[in-house]
Amino acid sequence: MQQLANQSEMDYQSEIYKDAYTRVNAIVIEGEQEAHENYIQLAQLLPEHIQELTRLSKMESRHKKGFEACGRNLKVTPDLEFAKQFFSKLHQNFQTAFSEGKVVTCLLIQSLIIECFAIAAYNIYIPVADPFARKITEGVVKDEYTHLNFGEVWLKEHFEESKAELEEANRQNLPIVWQMLEQVAVDAENMAMEKDALIEDFMIQYGEALSNIGFSTREIMRLSAYGLRA
Ligand code: Y39
Numbered sequence: 001m002q003q004l005a006n007q008s009e010m011d012y013q014s015e016i017y018k019d020a021y022t023r024v025n026a027i028v029i030e031g032e033q034e035a036h037e038n039y040i041q042l043a044q045l046l047p048e049h050i051q052e053l054t055r056l057s058k059m060e061s062r063h064k065k066g067f068e069a070c071g072r073n074l075k076v077t078p079d080l081e082f083a084k085q086f087f088s089k090l091h092q093n094f095q096t097a098f099s100e101g102k103v104v105t106c107l108l109i110q111s112l113i114i115e116c117f118a119i120a121a122y123n124i125y126i127p128v129a130d131p132f133a134r135k136i137t138e139g140v141v142k143d144e145y146t147h148l149n150f151g152e153v154w155l156k157e158h159f160e161e162s163k164a165e166l167e168e169a170n171r172q173n174l175p176i177v178w179q180m181l182e183q184v185a186v187d188a189e190n191m192a193m194e195k196d197a198l199i200e201d202f203m204i205q206y207g208e209a210l211s212n213i214g215f216s217t218r219e220i221m222r223l224s225a226y227g228l229r230a
């Protein structure tokens with residue numbers, strides 16, 4: 001499908017746009033809610049970072065409120081049941097890791113995979129968003145970089161002892177992102193967000209994050225081969 005050049009060419013009140021928005025808006029609302037909860041749980045695993053992680057969790061609830069306003073602005077009712085389903089595999093894996101006290105896996109799922117997914121989606125969305133949502137999303141995406149940074153810094157400082165768990169968590173969770181992208185691809189295209197652009201941006205963010213943590217180029221290639229465009 002052809003990429004629409006900019007927001008002036010989009011009809012945000014068309015049935016096709018609003019129908020796609022019921023699901024994509026729900027995904028970001030549910031995602032922000034789960035991110036809020038995940039950072040509270042991370043604070044339990046990392047009590048020495050409770051202040052910072054509480055701050056991040058509060059940012060996630062603000063993001064949720066912002067995206068709820070975007071839905072109301074377009075008079076769309078988000079399909080939250082769909083969104084819960086959409087996140088269920090990552091959510092389950094996060095909860096299992098949390099119950100086992102596996103902080104490295106929790107950080108990989110939330111602070112690397114989900115944050116990179118958010119950054120990719122928001123970066124691709126901003127140029128084609130309606131003016132109201134564009135403003136909100138521009139503010140949100142800045143915060144997401146600080147969330148990604150928290151995970152990068154912690155994992156870099158604990159790199160050697162985290163490496164094996166990171167590899168295993170990557171192997172289990174990266175293919176899920178690929179399935180999620182597949183599931184939302186048609187709706188995204190109906191909002192002028194190209195699937196290939198989403199994949200490209202995600203892989204760039206994720207590869208950079210792995211590099212910042214300490215993985216070599218060779219290791220990044222191997223880790224990236226799981227799931228996405230293998
Ligand atoms: O850390 C965060 O704030 C992330 C939870 C928010 C969700 C990101 C989900 C974006 C996927 C949207 C896909 C639409 C094409």
Ligand code: FE
Nearest residue numbers: 032035060063
């Ligand atoms: Fe967020």
Ligand code: FE
Nearest residue numbers: 034037091095
């Ligand atoms: Fe839950």
Ligand code: FE
Nearest residue numbers: 035115144147
């Ligand atoms: Fe975030």
